[in-house]
Amino acid sequence: MKLIPTQIKTKKHFDTFLVSKGFKKTRQRDIIAEIFFNGPHHHYRIEEILEHARKLDASISYATVYRTMMMFVEIGFAQQRQFGKGQSLFEVQGRHHHDHLICTQCKKIIEFENETIEKLQAQVAKRHGFKMTHHKMELYGTCVSCQK
Amino acid sequence: MKLIPTQIKTKKHFDTFLVSKGFKKTRQRDIIAEIFFNGPHHHYRIEEILEHARKLDASISYATVYRTMMMFVEIGFAQQRQFGKGQSLFEVQGRHHHDHLICTQCKKIIEFENETIEKLQAQVAKRHGFKMTHHKMELYGTCVSCQK
DNA sequence: TTGTACATGCATATTATTTTCAAATAAAAT
DNA sequence: ATTTTATTTGAAAATAATATGCATGTACAA
Ligand SMILES: [Mn+2]
Ligand SMILES: [Mn+2]
Ligand SMILES: [Zn+2]
Ligand SMILES: [Zn+2]
Numbered sequence: 191m192k193l194i195p196t197q198i199k200t201k202k203h204f205d206t207f208l209v210s211k212g213f214k215k216t217r218q219r220d221i222i223a224e225i226f227f228n229g230p231h232h233h234y235r236i237e238e239i240l241e242h243a244r245k246l247d248a249s250i251s252y253a254t255v256y257r258t259m260m261m262f263v264e265i266g267f268a269q270q271r272q273f274g275k276g277q278s279l280f281e282v283q284g285r286h287h288h289d290h291l292i293c294t295q296c297k298k299i300i301e302f303e304n305e306t307i308e309k310l311q312a313q314v315a316k317r318h319g320f321k322m323t324h325h326k327m328e329l330y331g332t333c334v335s336c337q338k
Numbered sequence: 339m340k341l342i343p344t345q346i347k348t349k350k351h352f353d354t355f356l357v358s359k360g361f362k363k364t365r366q367r368d369i370i371a372e373i374f375f376n377g378p379h380h381h382y383r384i385e386e387i388l389e390h391a392r393k394l395d396a397s398i399s400y401a402t403v404y405r406t407m408m409m410f411v412e413i414g415f416a417q418q419r420q421f422g423k424g425q426s427l428f429e430v431q432g433r434h435h436h437d438h439l440i441c442t443q444c445k446k447i448i449e450f451e452n453e454t455i456e457k458l459q460a461q462v463a464k465r466h467g468f469k470m471t472h473h474k475m476e477l478y479g480t481c482v483s484c485q486k
Numbered sequence: 487t488t489g490t491a492c493a494t495g496c497a498t499a500t501t502a503t504t505t506t507c508a509a510a511t512a513a514a515a516t
Numbered sequence: 517a518t519t520t521t522a523t524t525t526g527a528a529a530a531t532a533a534t535a536t537g538c539a540t541g542t543a544c545a546a
Contacts, residue, residue, distance in 0.1 A: 214512050214523060236503090251526045256503075272420070275534095277502065291468055300466055307462075310455050311477055318448055319482035320439055328474045329459055334467035362492060362543050384534095399495045404534075425533065 198284040199267040201227040207265060221246050222258045226268070226280065233271070233279040233299055273299070273328060289326075293333035300333070346432040347415040349375040355413060369394050370406045374416070374428065381419070381427040381447055421447070421476060437474075441481035448481070 197203075201223045208215050225242045226234060236255050243250045259280050262268035268280045273292055287308075291300040307327070315322035345351075349371045356363050373390045374382060384403050391398045407428050410416035416428045421440055435456075439448040455475070463470035 212523090216512070216524065218525075249526080253504090253527080254525060257524085260504090272423070275420070291463060291466055293468070294471065300468075302462055302466065304458060304462055307455055307458050310452060310458075311475075314450055314452055314455075315439060315477050315479055318439055318450065319485075320441070320448075320477065320479040321485055322477050322479035323442065324478050326474065326476045326478070327459075329463050329468065329470050330472050330474070331463055331468040331470035337467075337469055360492090364493065364543070366494070397495080401496075401536090402494055405493085408535090 196284045199227070199282055204262075204267060207267075217247060218243075218250055218254050219258055221250065222255055226259075226262065227282060232281045232285075232301070234281070235277045235279055237277065239280075274330075289328065291329045291331070291333075293336055294330050295332050295336040298333050298336075344432045347375070347430055352410075352415060355415075365395060366391075366398050366402050367406055369398065370403055374407070374410065375430060380429045380449070382429070383425045383427055385425065387428075422478075437476065439477045439479070439481075441484055442478050443480050443484040446481050446484075 204219075204223050204227070205215065207213075208219070221243050222239060225239050229242070236252065236259055239259070240250065240252055240255045243255060259268060259270075262280065262283075263270050267283050269283050271279045271281065271290075273279060273290065286303060288301040288303045289307075291302060292298070311325055311327075312322060352367075352371050352375065353363065355361075356367070369391050370387060373387050377390070384400070384407055387407070388398065388400055388403045391403060407416060407418075410428065410431075411418050415431050417431050419427045419429065419438075421427065421438065434451060436449040436451045437455075439450060440446070459473055459475075460470060
């Protein structure tokens with residue numbers, strides 16, 4: 191069993207993708223990709239990308255951010271996640287698989303990996319005859335700072 | 339460490355609850371509770387309850403089913419779940435804790451428990467200083483029959 | 487019975503997402 | 517550089533799920 195280390199998707203990859211598939215490089219896509227791929231954290235709402243984008247170009251619309259994020263997902267450059275209710279969050283594709291710890295108070299998100307749990311999940315699926323494609327594991331609670 | 343076996347909530351409990359809290363016993367609540375607590379499976383959409391309810395009383399409204407299900411959740415008689423997108427599913431509260439295997443093809447839901455995974459999840463949370471309140475674990479894939 | 491607070495049904499509001507379409511524009515063709 | 521064209525955009529509207537306001541109806545206590 192070998193693991194091909196999945197390449198982390200970057201803005202440069204996206205630029206290349208656009209050209210190679212005959213899509214157009216636009217000011218809007220450039221700004222959105224810059225924020226999404228090189229921004230300070232890993233879990234963006236469409237609204238947050240929009241806010242940041244508008245600081246660079248006040249005319250950018252929600253629809254364009256929406257469509258660009260959907261394109262990222264479509265072409266495998268982003269993962270779309272739903273934690274609880276509320277809006278979807280998007281994160282860059284290609285980093286190591288991980289799950290999430292979520293503070294219900296301050297909404298802080300901590301990523302973690304646990305190989306043992308992953309193996310047990312695969313076992314459970316197999317035991318029920320499932321061909322597992324993916325899973326979702328979220329641990330909810332209060333983070334250290336919110337406990338004070 | 340002892341476990342007080344949580345009592346499975348029943349329609350009878352609900353009837354008692356209504357009386358004890360001064361809420362009214364109505365034809366609508368009776369029908370909805372009957373379907374929810376004594377129906378043939380464990381994961382109901384509001385729309386499904388509504389359909390069944392209307393066979394017994396054609397005038398029952400979506401709003402009433404909605405509010406009744408919300409009441410069940412509010413008073414701890416139901417759990418509300420969101421698998422992927424789409425509508426919420428509701429299941430009776432008080433059965434043993436479990437997680438879910440979901441067939442992405444036929445939407446079949448299989449429940450499972452895995453004590454080892456639960457312990458490891460608690461460990462992960464603790465290691466990050468989290469006071470974990472609950473978690474969500476869903477394994478997605480194709481079930482036996484859908485693999486043929 | 488009758489009074490009244492609670493519950494219901496209908497309509498409408500919210501929230502997040504998705505699509506439509508005329509106008510704008512990137513990139514190819516002159 | 518100018519024209520052509522197909523793609524992309526922004527604004528608005530459509531959709532989908534959830535949630536609420538309000539006039540009317542009803543359970544149930546008096
Ligand atoms: Mn993440
Ligand atoms: Mn279940
Ligand atoms: Zn916190
Ligand atoms: Zn299936």
